[in-house]
Amino acid sequence: MVAREAAAPAAVIPAITPWDIAACLILFVPFVWFGFGLAARLPSHIALPLALLSFYPVFALPRGIFDWHTFVDMGAIAVAACALAKRGYDWAALAVLGISVDLGFFKNAFPVAGLSSMPKLLFVDVGLYSYLVLRPLEGIGYDFRPRLADFRIGLREFALFTPIAIALGFALSFLHLHPIFAGPLWFAGAWLFTILFIGIPEELFFRGLMLNLLERRVGTRPAMLLSSALFGLAHFNKRASYFNWRYVILAAIAGFFYARAWRAERRVLASSITHATVDTVWSIWLR
Numbered sequence: 412m413v414a415r416e417a418a419a420p421a422a423v424i425p426a427i428t429p430w431d432i433a434a435c436l437i438l439f440v441p442f443v444w445f446g447f448g449l450a451a452r453l454p455s456h457i458a459l460p461l462a463l464l465s466f467y468p469v470f471a472l473p474r475g476i477f478d479w480h481t482f483v484d485m486g487a488i489a490v491a492a493c494a495l496a497k498r499g500y501d502w503a504a505l506a507v508l509g510i511s512v513d514l515g516f517f518k519n520a521f522p523v524a525g526l527s528s529m530p531k532l533l534f535v536d537v538g539l540y541s542y543l544v545l546r547p548l549e550g551i552g553y554d555f556r557p558r559l560a561d562f563r564i565g566l567r568e569f570a571l572f573t574p575i576a577i578a579l580g581f582a583l584s585f586l587h588l589h590p591i592f593a594g595p596l597w598f599a600g601a602w603l604f605t606i607l608f609i610g611i612p613e614e615l616f617f618r619g620l621m622l623n624l625l626e627r628r629v630g631t632r633p634a635m636l637l638s639s640a641l642f643g644l645a646h647f648n649k650r651a652s653y654f655n656w657r658y659v660i661l662a663a664i665a666g667f668f669y670a671r672a673w674r675a676e677r678r679v680l681a682s683s684i685t686h687a688t689v690d691t692v693w694s695i696w697l698r
Contacts, residue, residue, distance in 0.1 A: 431526060434470035438463060438532040441539065446555030450543035457493040458543065460537045461486055466529065470521070476512055477581045481520045485530065488516075489537045501624050506542060506682035508534045509616060528608055542620060551619040552678040564675045565684025567654050572668040572689065576661060577697075585657040586697045591694045601695065606687035614682045617642045617666065618673035635674065639666035 441463070445449075455458070464486050471477035477645075488511050495504035511517075521622040542548040580586030593601075617638055625634035643663025647654050673682035 416502070424454055427523060427526070428473065429693075430469055430473045431523060434466040435526070435532075437466040437469065437679070438536060441536045442532060445536075445539045445543055445553060448554065450539075450547075452604065453544050455538070455544050457490060460489045460493060460540050463536055464489070464573065466533065470526075470529070472668060475556055476520075476522070478520060480694075481517060485517060485533065489533070492534070493535050493541050493545055497545045501620075505538075505616070505621060505624075508538055509645070510597065531612060532608070535615065538620065547631060548620070549624060550623055550677045551615070552673065552676070552680075553615055554618055554678065554680060558678075560676060561678055561681040561684055564672050564678075564681040566688065568668045568672040568682075568685040569688045572665060572669075572685070575664060576689070577666070580661055580697070583657045583660070588694070589696050591696065598691065598695065602687055602691045605690045605694075606683050610683035610687035611679060611689060613642075614669060614673065614679045614686055617645075618670055618682050619679045622670055623677075631674065633685065635667060635670040639663050639670055642666035642669070648662055 453635065464482065465484055468477060471481075488507055492504045495501075495507065501669050512531045512534055515527075518527045521527045521529050540554065542551060543553070577586065598633045621641065622634055622638040625638055628634075629637070640663050643661075643666055644657045644664040646658045647656075649655060651658070669682040669686050672685045673679065675681060
């Protein structure tokens with residue numbers, strides 16, 4: 412089965428309903444559950460993540476936009492990724508999950524501003540279940556219990572990356588200064604949203620899983636370089652309808668500093684702090 416992108420009306424439906432919140436909670440609970448070391452309490456079966464698909468009818472049925480193709484295709488991707496991971500086909504499993512998210516197979520099925528990332532959260536949950544329950548992978552570092560070292564390392568790598576990003580970003584006309592005032596609450600809110608829905612999911616995939624697996628095959632430094640390059644390439648279609656080579660270059664360099672942050676103590680939270688701080692500063696003042 413092939414995931415179909417055009418599964419819902421193109422117009423964005425603005426209002427968020429209690430059903431939307433319930434659908435988000437179905438996906439958010441395991442996302443947080445795994446972050447507190449509770450994976451051992453779950454049974455191991457490749458079909459168990461299908462229970463998470465209940466979020467889709469909860470979201471879509473009240474709006475009258477439920478689509479069977481979307482429902483079945485999301486389930487097929489979830490089961491395929493779990494089956495591949497359980498059998499040790501790690502790169503195939505990561506490809507299935509990563510391509511589904513990066514190319515936005517199901518984005519149009521969620522025509523509500525702010526909720527188009529729900530499929531991304533679904534596949535994050537699938538990845539977590541695959542590598543924390545079905546076939547546990549050591550050293551992922553997915554832990555929501557913060558340490559002071561997470562902030563020290565994360566902000567250190569942000570400080571090291573910033574002068575490179577500013578110099579190269581303006582030279583490539585990728586960055587554009589917006590001298591606006593952002594109060595502490597505004598910045599904190601944007602940062603919290605970014606770390607939860609961008610930083611942690613992407614750092615789990617590219618550092619906790621991809622870099623972790625590459626490191627076992629090719630060594631630390633080559634793995635850091637290769638995973639950073641792939642992270643950059645994953646941004647080829649962001650904010651452009653063409654190959655956005657400027658974004659790819661800056662993201663690849665950023666990815667190296669995110670890799671350094673994760674590698675310091677093998678903690679997803681540390682690299683997520685770097686990632687979220689970079690993205691928040693960029694989105695407010697430099698986009």
